[in-house]
Amino acid sequence: MAKVRGLLLAGVLGVLLTGVLPASAEAAPSAPAAVVLVGETAITQVNGVHQAPPGPVLDPSQTDKANSEKTKKNLIAGGIAAVLLAIVFFGRRARIKKRKAQG
Template identity: 55%
Template sequence: MAKLRGLVLVGLLGALLFTASPALAEPVRPVAVAVTVPHAVAPVAAQTQPPGPVLDPAETDKANSEKTKNKLIAGLVAVVLLGIVIWGRRIRAKRAKKA
């Protein structure tokens, strides 16, 4: 039982610490594709789309840091709750042995 408990704790901590941060992920860039119509006289040019919203890098970094902070707090709370559950089960098992 102790090995299982240790494996669960290591798994939770590993998942918490080694999750990919959105700041580290590589952005996905769309690929432009030229479209041609078979019976048209001239090929159809690829339509250019208007640019999207302009994002301020400082705001993006601030939002990412806040999101990371919230994830760490949630992970810490989950680990504390798991510790309380494991501690309570251990106490209950000791009391059952005595009786």
């Protein structure tokens, strides 16, 4: 088992060190730079003003519907969990009573 872990660790480190997977900073596109000539010197300007696109418009009726569906799913899951807990509790209780009755 230790050999498998060692090989897995070596493989992961090899992939990370060889750069097969692109880093998030390298994958991001860079902003275009504008070159302005002033006399004999060139000044590079980077557009620093980027306005984020507006977010989605949320409809309150759809939001309420989604919230009610989520609440319903949570109640169903909670009910199932309570039933399973009751089965375990009463099953153990019956097993203990049976064990005590036997001796």
